Amino acid sequence: MFPYKDENPTSLTPVVTIGIVALNVLVWFLIQGAGADRALAGSICELGLIPGELLGRLPEGYELPLGQGMTCVMTGAPAWHTAVTSMFLHGGWFHLIGNMWFLWVFGNNIEDAMGHGRFVVFYLTAGLLAAAAQVAVGPSSPIPMVGASGAISGVMGAYLVLYPRVRVHTLIFLGFFLTRVTVPAWVMLVFWFLLQLVGSVPALAGGAAGGGVAFMAHLGGFVAGVTLIRLFAKSGRAWAGIGGHGRS
Numbered sequence: 001m002f003p004y005k006d007e008n009p010t011s012l013t014p015v016v017t018i019g020i021v022a023l024n025v026l027v028w029f030l031i032q033g034a035g036a037d038r039a040l041a042g043s044i045c046e047l048g049l050i051p052g053e054l055l056g057r058l059p060e061g062y063e064l065p066l067g068q069g070m071t072c073v074m075t076g077a078p079a080w081h082t083a084v085t086s087m088f089l090h091g092g093w094f095h096l097i098g099n100m101w102f103l104w105v106f107g108n109n110i111e112d113a114m115g116h117g118r119f120v121v122f123y124l125t126a127g128l129l130a131a132a133a134q135v136a137v138g139p140s141s142p143i144p145m146v147g148a149s150g151a152i153s154g155v156m157g158a159y160l161v162l163y164p165r166v167r168v169h170t171l172i173f174l175g176f177f178l179t180r181v182t183v184p185a186w187v188m189l190v191f192w193f194l195l196q197l198v199g200s201v202p203a204l205a206g207g208a209a210g211g212g213v214a215f216m217a218h219l220g221g222f223v224a225g226v227t228l229i230r231l232f233a234k235s236g237r238a239w240a241g242i243g244g245h246g247r248s
Helices: 015-030 037-047 082-088 093-114 116-137 149-162 185-199 215-232 235-241
Strands: 002-006 063-067 070-073 167-174 177-184
Touching: 002 093, 015 082, 015 093, 015 116, 037 063, 037 070, 037 082, 082 116, 093 116, 093 149, 116 149, 116 215, 149 185, 149 215, 167 185, 177 185, 185 215
Parallel strands: none
Antiparallel strands: 002 167, 063 070, 167 177
16 A cells, blocks of 8 residues: 555745755765665665664674675774665665655654654654664664654654545555555554554564564654654644644
């Protein structure tokens, strides 16, 4: 179920949402070389979140294979900055486009409900809590985590609280067939959350990290969004939309 638009107009120009999208795209081209092997590997090694490195649990000199004959060598020092920098990195074109699309569909309304400054703080906080959830299930893991999806999951959790009945237009892929369905936001978001919950089972069981998908970060970000929205939304505007169909 892939959302492509909602029926939830805004009153503010979503300058922060646009800025976050632009920053992610710029990082993809200028730092990650638009996916070129060496630039992509280098960015993940230096700026991606590696739980074992973040917590200083990987020894100095530990070599992490990155493919194409390249390795990432651990310095042995905690890399706390990667908790933030990893939010603006991506592993491929589809990863980037998918994340930015979800952010655009849901982010403009959450920015509208909070205001620009609060939305910046909320977005970064949700991303940090998402990263913490992923690190918590594998504190010594050498597997890098990159992507904006943890923070965007927070945006989606906030959207569920504020606008559960807003109509969301989605694409559903049925093998070779594609159909369009319009559902209440809560249906699409709860369905998405359940998919992440199922995907997180291997990580919770101490096995593989979900085929390279940071499911625990998604869950952590979503729960953070559900929890924090009451602190960040402007009471005079946001609460009028709860349970309703959006604002004009």
